[in-house]
Amino acid sequence: MARARTYSSRPVLTVNLTALADNYQYLASLIGGARMAASIKADAYGLGSDVVGRALYGAGCRTFFVAHAGEGKLLRTAIGAKASIYVLSGNTPQDTAIFFGSKLKPVINSLTQARDWVKAIKDVNHPPRTALHFDTGINRLGIPNEEVDVFANDKALIEALDVDLVMSHLACAGDREHPLNAQQLGKFKMISALMPMVPLSLANTGGIYLGAEYHFKLVRPGIGLYGGKVTNTPDTEGVKPVVELHAPVLQIKTVKKGETIGYNASFTALKDMKIAIVSAGYADGLPVNLSGSDKRIVTSARLGKHRVPVVGRVSMDYTILDITNYKGFVELGGKAVFFGEDLEAQSAHSQMINYEVMTHLGARCRKIYVNE
Amino acid sequence: MARARTYSSRPVLTVNLTALADNYQYLASLIGGARMAASIKADAYGLGSDVVGRALYGAGCRTFFVAHAGEGKLLRTAIGAKASIYVLSGNTPQDTAIFFGSKLKPVINSLTQARDWVKAIKDVNHPPRTALHFDTGINRLGIPNEEVDVFANDKALIEALDVDLVMSHLACAGDREHPLNAQQLGKFKMISALMPMVPLSLANTGGIYLGAEYHFKLVRPGIGLYGGKVTNTPDTEGVKPVVELHAPVLQIKTVKKGETIGYNASFTALKDMKIAIVSAGYADGLPVNLSGSDKRIVTSARLGKHRVPVVGRVSMDYTILDITNYKGFVELGGKAVFFGEDLEAQSAHSQMINYEVMTHLGARCRKIYVNE
Numbered sequence: 085m086a087r088a089r090t091y092s093s094r095p096v097l098t099v100n101l102t103a104l105a106d107n108y109q110y111l112a113s114l115i116g117g118a119r120m121a122a123s124i125k126a127d128a129y130g131l132g133s134d135v136v137g138r139a140l141y142g143a144g145c146r147t148f149f150v151a152h153a154g155e156g157k158l159l160r161t162a163i164g165a166k167a168s169i170y171v172l173s174g175n176t177p178q179d180t181a182i183f184f185g186s187k188l189k190p191v192i193n194s195l196t197q198a199r200d201w202v203k204a205i206k207d208v209n210h211p212p213r214t215a216l217h218f219d220t221g222i223n224r225l226g227i228p229n230e231e232v233d234v235f236a237n238d239k240a241l242i243e244a245l246d247v248d249l250v251m252s253h254l255a256c257a258g259d260r261e262h263p264l265n266a267q268q269l270g271k272f273k274m275i276s277a278l279m280p281m282v283p284l285s286l287a288n289t290g291g292i293y294l295g296a297e298y299h300f301k302l303v304r305p306g307i308g309l310y311g312g313k314v315t316n317t318p319d320t321e322g323v324k325p326v327v328e329l330h331a332p333v334l335q336i337k338t339v340k341k342g343e344t345i346g347y348n349a350s351f352t353a354l355k356d357m358k359i360a361i362v363s364a365g366y367a368d369g370l371p372v373n374l375s376g377s378d379k380r381i382v383t384s385a386r387l388g389k390h391r392v393p394v395v396g397r398v399s400m401d402y403t404i405l406d407i408t409n410y411k412g413f414v415e416l417g418g419k420a421v422f423f424g425e426d427l428e429a430q431s432a433h434s435q436m437i438n439y440e441v442m443t444h445l446g447a448r449c450r451k452i453y454v455n456e
Numbered sequence: 457m458a459r460a461r462t463y464s465s466r467p468v469l470t471v472n473l474t475a476l477a478d479n480y481q482y483l484a485s486l487i488g489g490a491r492m493a494a495s496i497k498a499d500a501y502g503l504g505s506d507v508v509g510r511a512l513y514g515a516g517c518r519t520f521f522v523a524h525a526g527e528g529k530l531l532r533t534a535i536g537a538k539a540s541i542y543v544l545s546g547n548t549p550q551d552t553a554i555f556f557g558s559k560l561k562p563v564i565n566s567l568t569q570a571r572d573w574v575k576a577i578k579d580v581n582h583p584p585r586t587a588l589h590f591d592t593g594i595n596r597l598g599i600p601n602e603e604v605d606v607f608a609n610d611k612a613l614i615e616a617l618d619v620d621l622v623m624s625h626l627a628c629a630g631d632r633e634h635p636l637n638a639q640q641l642g643k644f645k646m647i648s649a650l651m652p653m654v655p656l657s658l659a660n661t662g663g664i665y666l667g668a669e670y671h672f673k674l675v676r677p678g679i680g681l682y683g684g685k686v687t688n689t690p691d692t693e694g695v696k697p698v699v700e701l702h703a704p705v706l707q708i709k710t711v712k713k714g715e716t717i718g719y720n721a722s723f724t725a726l727k728d729m730k731i732a733i734v735s736a737g738y739a740d741g742l743p744v745n746l747s748g749s750d751k752r753i754v755t756s757a758r759l760g761k762h763r764v765p766v767v768g769r770v771s772m773d774y775t776i777l778d779i780t781n782y783k784g785f786v787e788l789g790g791k792a793v794f795f796g797e798d799l800e801a802q803s804a805h806s807q808m809i810n811y812e813v814m815t816h817l818g819a820r821c822r823k824i825y826v827n828e
Contacts, residue, residue, distance in 0.1 A: 091549060092524070092525070093525070093543075093546070093548045094525075094526055125739070125772065126739035126773065126820060127820070151465070152464070152466045152735075153465070173465035174706070176463055176704070177461075177463060178462045178463055193706070219709075221715070222717075222718060223709070223731065223768070223776070224717075224733055224768070224771065224774055224776060225706060225707055225733050225774055228709045228710070230710075255716070255718065255719055255720065264721050332548075334546070334597060335565055335566055335598075337595070338600070343593070344595065344636065345594075345595040346595065346596055346627065347594070347627055348630075349636050361596055363524075366811070367498035367815045371812070372808060372809055373807065396596070399596065400498055400523070400811060401497060401498065401523040401524075402596055417548070417549070435745065435807050436743075436744060436745070437744055439772060440738045440744050443738060444816050447499075447816070447818075447819050448499070
């Protein structure tokens with residue numbers, strides 16, 4: 085059996101840092117005089133916040149958003165002291181020391197968080213500045229309507245918080261026609277007018293595509309940087325794929341007509357077949373819903389220049405490909421490729437969203453960062 | 457707003473080591489004189505192979521199965537030199553040094569792997585012993601039919617491999633009535649008869665429930681140890697839940713009738729509501745398919761002694777609960793609980809299998825190991 089010179093059974097997640105930087109520049113080209121920030125929470129959507137953070141810093145990014153203080157601490161170590169790192173969950177009692185130690189800026193989501201923070205920084209020299217996050221209609225985290233007046237009128241509180249950003253978050257930015265976009269925009273303008281000297285931020289990736297009036301001073305894309313499409317007109321989004329899952333071929337075998345393949349015997353060979361067992365499964369983020377059964381072949385992997393169907397159930401560690409009609413040469417250690425340009429289609433087949441699939445890819449794979 | 461004494465925004469995965477040990481003893485009670493091994497691949501199905509490995513070692517387990525050499529290396533460091541660790545993917549060229557360095561036993565899945573291994577150990581003192589894995593009908597990894605004769609007849613090869621286990625893997629063990637079970641059993645007996653002195657292993661968790669003739673010398677459960685059900689008669693499986701996801705309450709707010717909640721405005725308040733925003737999302741393994749929309753409330757979380765519906769879209773970091781009718785007292789930092797006894801139901805609602813949900817839980821959560 086022919087095979088690659090050397091290979092490991094461990095699957096590889098390739099993260100293309102050139103495509104990442106290109107996506108950064110592409111999104112920056114859409115926002116006129118606004119500044120770029122990067123949402124790099126959940127370990128940069130599973131791609132590794134240390135390397136991704138440094139790459140984005142190299143591309144010129146100086147403002148980052150994470151979800152938790154612990155994520156901010158790791159990012160601070162990776163990118164150094166100069167960038168701003170905001171923590172979207174805001175300050176929570178147990179995490180205060182991390183905010184101070186790593187110079188993280190809390191995103192204040194409530195009067196409770198505001199008052200807690202003011203109390204916490206009472207005797208601290210040069211505490212981090214903060215952002216105020218107003219809920220303008222997503223009804224998720226953020227300062228609610230009934231607390232807006234307090235923030236608008238309590239000058240001592242605002243001064244103590246040392247606010248350097250006022251922000252909100254869009255609920256329906258991927259749908260250009262959704263009426264909530266304009267409603268949130270209007271409400272954000274009204275609230276932010278109460279704090280006229282502070283820079284403003286509203287747009288996530290989808291918000292960038294909504295156009296100039298959504299951009300304000302700072303935009304904070306996440307998924308778009310990582311090559312994900314977010315709108316109902318994906319062809320208009322000029323981002324490039326960043327992530328591929330490479331599953332090495334561990335074995336090639338023949339299956340006789342009438343035999344079944346994989347768990348639950350869910351796929352039956354209708355003729356003699358040749359299959360390749362590749363080393364990646366749902367523990368590597370390849371969804372079980374991509375399995376190919378007697379009812380339906382759901383997806384294919386790229387093998388060299390061709391595509392080969394996934395047959396049988398995707399299992400924890402292995403996936404099976406039908407190479408019966410494959411025109412190229414398959415060698416042990418050769419790579420079957422998932423996601424990349426197929427991310428949106430394969431996510432849809434998985435009955436998951438592309439964000440969700442992406443965040444699960446990094447768990448077990450070896451990450452290899454490429455520039456190409 | 458009342459709140460817990462202290463809390464972090466980071467969600468917690470609790471792993472109950474007492475339940476894990478109880479499940480080990482329960483499964484051991486079903487297998488008569490056979491021995492227990494543990495499948496601990498994919499970081500012990502996401503629960504942390506170091507701590508889980510040590511707990512199972514403490515429960516008496518001395519044989520472990522992992523998928524990749526790298527997983528074996530980490531496990532060896534955790535549990536010490538005495539246990540056997542088999543690597544299911546077998547030896548791959550790039551990983552040979554890890555097999556030797558960490559005394560890992562390759563599961564030989566093909567003649568190619570057999571010959572590679574024999575070549576690799578040529579000048580090695582006391583190389584690890586090996587297992588032979590025959591494919592008896594799953595048509596996934598494993599020695600295929602056409603290679604059986606070579607293994608049966610090439611005494612020099614078998615001697616060089618120093619085989620200490622002959623194994624196969626069941627495709628349909630969760631379905632007691634599936635004809636493939638008996639077919640695989642028959643074939644396994646036939647093949648193993650060719651190597652009469654070597655201990656045999658066939659049963660995964662499902663295989664244990666199939667009964668004594670499937671047990672042979674060694675069984676190797678995975679999901680059952682971690683509390684997962686595998687058969688179409690789950691009530692007959694006496695395992696206990698091991699894993700819970702605890703999402704801290706970050707904010708409580710009111711929503712007016714007619715407003716929407718969360719991304720895509722997929723849930724509309726039909727009356728004034730009170731919601732809790734809890735800190736866990738799909739990056740923590742909570743599937744987006746658990747979202748509650750206008751079409752359907754899919755699931756609920758446990759809050760204290762009651763249950764509260766998930767409303768709106770599960771997002772990357774946060775999930776929203778309807779606490780309008782909640783009878784208890786909700787405090788900031790209080791914990792909303794997912795999975796545990798609900799693992800199977802919430803997995804089904806997610807259109808995923810329980811194994812798949814479990815492997816995604818450990819990625820970002822802080823793991824807390826409890827004994828209770």
